[in-house]
Amino acid sequence: MSDPLHDDRGNRDRSITNPAGQGAPLPGHRGRARPAPGGPFLIGDAMTGGYGRGADILHGCTIAVDRGEIAVIVGPNGAGKSTAMKAVFGMLSLREGAVRLDGEDISALSPQDRVKKGMGFVPQTSNIFTSLSVEENLEMGAFIRDDDIRETMEQVFDLFPILREKRRQPAGELSGGQRQQVAVGRALMTKPKVLMLDEPTAGVSPIVMDELFDRIIEVARSGLPVLMVEQNARQALEIADKGYVLVQGRNAHTGTGRDLLADPDVRRSFLGG
Amino acid sequence: QDGEAKIGIILGFTGPIESLTPAMGASAELAIAEVNETGKFLGGTTLSAVQADSTCVDSAAATAAAERLVTTDGVVAIMGADCSGVTGAILSNVAVPNGVPMISPSATSPGLSNAEDNDLFFRTAPSDARQGEVLASILGDEGVSSVAVTYTNNDYGKGLSDSFVAAFEAAGGSVTLVAPHEDNKADYSAEIGSLASAGGDVLVVLGYADSGGKGIIQAAADTGAFSTFMLGDGMYSDALLADLGDVLEGSYGAVPWSEGDGATAFADLVGEKADFNPEGSYTRESYDAAALLILAMAKGGEATSSAAAANVMDVANAPGEPILPGELGRALDILAEGGDIDYVGATNVELIGPGEAAGTYRYYQITGGAFETVEFR
Amino acid sequence: MTQSLRTVSVFGLVAVLILGTGVLQSWNSALLILNMGLVSAIMSLGVNLQWGFAGLFNVGVMGFVALGGLSVVLVSMPPVGEAWAAGGLRILAGLALGALSVACAVLAWTRAPRAWRGWAVAAILVAGFVLYRAVFAPGAAAVESVNAATSGYLGGLGLPVVLAWPVGGLLAAGAAWIIGKTALGLRSDYLAIATLGIAEIVIAILKNEDWLARGVKNVIGLPRPVPNEIDLQRDPGFVESAAGWGLDPTTASTLYVKAGYALLFAAVLIAVLVLAQLALRSPWGRMMRAIRDNETAARAMGKDVTRRHLQVFVLGSAICGIAGAMMTTLDGQLTPSTYQPLRYTFLIWVMVIVGGSGNNYGAVAGGFIIWFLWVQVEPMGQALMGLITAPMSDGWLKAHLLDSVQHMRLLTMGLILLLVLRFSPRGLIPER
Amino acid sequence: MIRVENLHRHFGGFRAVDGASLEIATGSITGLVGPNGAGKSTLFNVIAGALPPTSGRVTMDGEDITGLAPHELFHKGLLRTFQIAHEFSSMTCRENLMMVPGAQSGESLWSAWVHRARIREEEAALLKKADEVLDFLTISHLKDELAGNLSGGQKKLLELGRTMMVDAKVVFLDEVGAGVNRTLLNTIGDAIQRLNRERGYTFCVIEHDMDFIARLCDPVIVMAEGKVLAEGSIAEIKSDERVIEAYLGTGLKNKETA
Amino acid sequence: MDFLNAFVALSNFVLIPAIAYGSQLALGALGVTLVYGILRFSNFAHGDTMAFGTMVAILATWGLQAAGVTLGPLPTALLAIPVGILGCAALVLATDRLVYRFYRAQKAVPVILVIVSMGVMFIYNGITRFIIGPDDQAFADGARFLINARQFREMTGLAEPLAIRSTQAITLVTALIVVAALFWFLNRTKTGKSMRAYSDNEDLALLSGIDPERVVRVTWIIVAGLATIAGVLYGLDKTYKPFTYFQLLLPIFAAAIVGGLGSPLGAIAGGFVIAFSEVGLTYAWKKVLTYLLPGPLEPDGLVQLLATDYKFAVSFMILVIVLLFRPTGLFRGKSV
Ligand SMILES: Nc1ncnc2c1ncn2[C@@H]1O[C@H](COP(=O)(O)OP(=O)(O)OP(=O)(O)O)[C@@H](O)[C@H]1O
Ligand SMILES: Nc1ncnc2c1ncn2[C@@H]1O[C@H](COP(=O)(O)OP(=O)(O)OP(=O)(O)O)[C@@H](O)[C@H]1O
Ligand SMILES: CC(C)C[C@H](N)C(=O)O
Ligand SMILES: [Mg+2]
């Protein structure tokens, strides 16, 4: 990385730190999907679990999204929103509960296999390949696709025009908001069956945020379910078909977006009044 | 008197001369096996060898290994070490404090002549101080007056080159450049470039046959920088001839050697009992080193360090009955009867001064892909 | 297992290893391992200071250790009067000239106008070099030709050898300061190769500057801080008290001498360890960990990262220098060609990592254990091979394997290393 | 007062900051907004000494501070947070805070060895302060957790907490709000105001959340394409056509009604 | 004529050897740089990997020679390279499975992997010596020279000789082809890009559906290929001896780093920088100047910038200087 400020870590020690892949080791599950018909399109059902051997972060938390829907998760910092997303994606092992996708129980699948099942995910942090160019980032998004990806890429570029301009630049040299756009673009490239976004609008300017929400609505209406975590909660709940408020790893409130927006309790405690 | 006595063999089985040492070790064991076969050593005491790794370069590890030999395995004498650096370390840290004698087959650095050794250190190889003179005189005979010199950058190479250059210049020759080379490196183009540019009729190579020295000759010959080479003792090796083909045709050199019976007897002995090259570097010296230790103990009448240390000079030198390789049984008989022997061995052992081989050298020329003796000096 | 229990059991293991050697092999071997273990532990403390505390990837340990070794010669060997007369002053003058021209060059670089400072510096350096060679070379040649086979160098100051230890530290610190000033700005892997290179340069100087310490011809017979075994064996009082212990004079004297070294070394190790431990536990240690963790953030939080790096680099190197001097004292000789990166840099690194980097106790334990293995794998390897070949029928393969038994040494070392790291990947006593 | 004069910072041929001139008045809470890639963070980095400028000048109370190293600026009272959290991930939250203050005598090795008692006292005071800050940020239950294990928003909080450990003059906040829960963000806004009023901190805040900016900042500076596009009170900015076009967009109206 | 002689002398003793040595280093450095770039650690076992691959190739060569297969003027060993690569790939893949994979799953910091690779180095070291012994092994055949010194003198009538070994030419050509292929592979193919993505951010690569284990396997296979090719060419040109291969490690690392770790182009450039500085800076210009300058000006000294004593030091000095002015190497390495 040429510029330490845009690096995820300031440490110049490339040979000793492993800036990308640190943290708890991923669980090594290798199982198969089992049929489990019925229920919503994607559901993380009564999930309980935590990182490595640490204490549980999630306590019987349930999140679900159906075809054509947008589900939004909100909650205070550290509530376990990102953890819940990662659990759905298989990046930590659940002690209890199950994840079902499209009539199959996929709790035992590894994250790669879930990608192959059609799940697309944008993590909250380190969500781009900093040393690859913008274009290559998008290509990597489409890694599992074998068809022509140029058209999708054009769509992404139309959505985020700045990326077209900077397509040859290493993504690590972009500004914070631009990186966020790359990350979302990357996920869109997958042509997933379900899209999971962890705070896609963090750090993007209002104008881009509006477009992003528009686009998310559009995507969802075309039948692709979207599950997202948001701190710009009011805007997000407004477009949400379903809303979850998580507190300390538990479902605190659940309802349609409008319901939650209207709930004064929720407004005061989680949406900033 | 039944019993057991152990002799330590400490050589660089790993490290930069790992390809020389197996034969040296085997050669020393050959002497021990020969004695055991006769069953005549101190009325039936069996000898056994304990090997240890000197690493050739790591004096701390070598010291530890020697320490183990002496204090754990309880060896009464040490045959070794090989490289001069570790030899010095073992001598002052282990041998002298514990009063254990050591005979090195190959540590040739002149500096060891003056080491404080409490009369415990001997070597069956001559000091390089002498070899330098021999090499210089050979060049005089060949009528060469200008040479370039390259040596392996260790105490052996440096010491030899110092003494050679001094002797050669004293005899009126001129040395265009003295360039060291490191062993086992990937590339010697730089050295060759400089040596070639400096010029000289002959390139004097004071290195190791299966290491830097070979690389240097190969590169010098390939580029056409030199066509005649003079080789120091470390370069004497059949493998070198085999590998380099006719490149060495017409080159010459010197190697510690002994005329006649000893060497032949040793070669026969090896041919009969073992399978290593009897003409390899320092294999003869190794046999002799081990044999001397055994004979010295026999002479002293007990398998102890002090007996060995006290009698090495005695059994090695005249007067007495000359003993060749393969005749150790006879020697033991003589000693048992209280007689006197003069161990000749494979290298015509004659220990002088502080206990090192006087050294005769074989001046050879390479003709028809073989070492042809010109004369001994 | 709690951290402290772990620490205790690892050190228990160290004790068992050393005592076991004493019981099963000999106390001499055990003490020798202990002594080198102490020295190794100090070296690995030095590296741990740089790496574990500050994240500096110093792969030039060998160079600092060698400088420590050099200091022993410079401090303790008697001066060679003849050599000084032959060219000592010339050499000093030459060196002074060299230093002067470098200083001028640096001055010119900072003072002269940008446009032509490059040329000015180059001119100063070239002129300085020519002058230096002209003064220096004849002096060196004269010194080296004084009795080349046995001396050929200037000798040292003839002071007590223990003085060489702090001097070794200073020498290493000085070198580290120069290196740090130029190279510490590099990213770690590049810093690594730069230090590796500088270490090679130090060794090259030691090998080739014969006037300094005889180069590859080695200086042997260095003075010792403890009595000589032979003298002890001749001392009737000692022989008597040895008999009182039921020991023969030789064994008693060798044990006595080694124990003397062990005490001296242990004193140094404990001093270094205590200081390092105090430092690590203090706000200074916290700051260093922060710097190691994230330099950019540490800078923004007002920490002068460059200065701190330099400080740690110099300190760690000085410790390696002290250990180097101690080791050369123990060896009793300076042999420049034994300085090889595998043994003096990478083995130390193995000690730090296996012990547990960032943890002083870990580094010390690693020093002992790895040194023990380095020495003891040889018989272990032989035993292992014996085990493998025992059930085989005699034949070509068995003979071949038995012939290759020497290669078991490194192989066993590798195997053990992998096993240790496999079962405790963060080191035996991890940082936290 | 911080004054930036005709500042340039180029990456290769790209002009990330392209002749920006602006002033941050002492005692103000100045907002800095602008589209993604406008050069805001780059501007911050140049002012805070993390990047050298290509050309231009930065002064603080009349003193030229262009190109000073970050740690020197820190000691002059200029602090900053990072857009992408730069926590010390292998240290606990407490330690993350305790390492901040600059004048710790225990940071000199000599005192660490010799003046043990004094250090113990200082440490106790620091610990108390750190715990207060953690309390304030609502993450006191995490005080012994490794900072690397915090959630995205918690890291941002910690980042802010560090600036509260010392008496700063000027604090640069790069998107503290991104990823922080809005209720908590309000609390943070209050804290900023309090620090501003009670302790006289000057703030410069980059933020994309216009509500937050509106509540806190006066004046607001808008950057675009490396230059200052507009400057004024929040009301002026919101009605500025150029700003709407480049940055706010027309979706703004909807959001306000929500 | 004198000018020609000067040029020939320079080529013979500086240009040609440095180019050949440079390409040998470069081929080695490519392997190191690839492991560094993708698996993120400095692989100390690379020298011994080369030694192992070469050993397999040598055994195969002997087999071929015994069966009477030759390549005419080219060395038979070239035919044996694929066998060597297979053997070497099997070894490194097994190692990865048994050793490295565990640390990857643990997300161990790279320095642990560096130390682990030292352990692996010791083991390879032992294995190779067990099988083929510590000695020199000759396995070269075919024509040794494209032009040898004598022929050249006879052909041109110049006083100075010029020799080009066939292995030198083969090495250079191979190095160029290999680096081009590698460059193309990493930057243009999907697998190559996925390898770079993996090296950049493992977790995210996983989320994109890239199979990390496959990336790792492909990397090791390429590394085995590079190591074997480099080792065989080096052995053909110089000689095969396991210890020398270990010693090659240092200059190889230096080359990889001067060029910029992780950059294939850098590895090539680094190899040449190291080689040229070793050979060029210590070259004695006396001969060349004697040809070029008129009689009275002829130098009587050697006109050597630095004595060959300091050859290794010189290459490291160059390295340090390069790093001071270009702190991340010539080609600004990072990931590939
Ligand atoms: N890798 C990890 N190891 C251990 N604990 C973790 C890890 N990551 C997060 N945690 C802990 O889990 C809890 C929930 O974290 P999570 O990231 O899910 O929060 P979040 O709801 O996404 O918050 P935010 O809005 O701030 O992103 C936090 O208390 C955090 O400290
Ligand atoms: N190291 C670099 N190399 C090349 N271009 C860079 C580099 N750093 C930043 N840029 C470019 O400079 C421009 C300004 O970036 P900056 O981070 O200052 O934007 P910003 O205003 O903070 O945006 P955001 O609101 O998205 O954080 C961007 O277009 C970015 O691509
Ligand atoms: C075994 C030999 C190569 C040793 C050499 N003669 C030396 O003194 O170091
Ligand atoms: Mg989160």
Ligand SMILES: [Mg+2]
């Ligand atoms: Mg920004």
